[in-house]
Amino acid sequence: xxxxxxxxxxxxxxxxxxxxxxxxxxxxxxxxxxxxxxxxxxxxxxxxxxxxxxxxxxxxxxx
Numbered sequence: 001x002x003x004x005x006x007x008x009x010x011x012x013x014x015x016x017x018x019x020x021x022x023x024x025x026x027x028x029x030x031x032x033x034x035x036x037x038x039x040x041x042x043x044x045x046x047x048x049x050x051x052x053x054x055x056x057x058x059x060x061x062x063x
Contacts, residue, residue, distance in 0.1 A: 007059075011036055026056060 006022035009032045020032040026043050033041045043049055043056050051058075 007053075009033075011038070025059065 006024045006028070009020040009023050009029055010017040011020060011033070012018070018036075020036055021028075023029045023032060029043060029049075030041070033039070041048065045051070045055050049056065
């Protein structure tokens with residue numbers, strides 16, 4: 001979580017991290033990725049997502 005709330009979601013595109021928005025839930029992350037053309041991405045710890053400041057189950061508190 002950030003002071004602004006939520007978790008920042010970015011994807012690397014052509015060597016640059018592209019900001020997709022701030023997610024408040026795992027569902028938000030899935031929706032941002034879907035809009036970016038990335039459907040059915042595994043959001044678990046074992047998937048391709050790099051979670052910073054806590055895993056996919058951390059959505060409250062300061063991370």
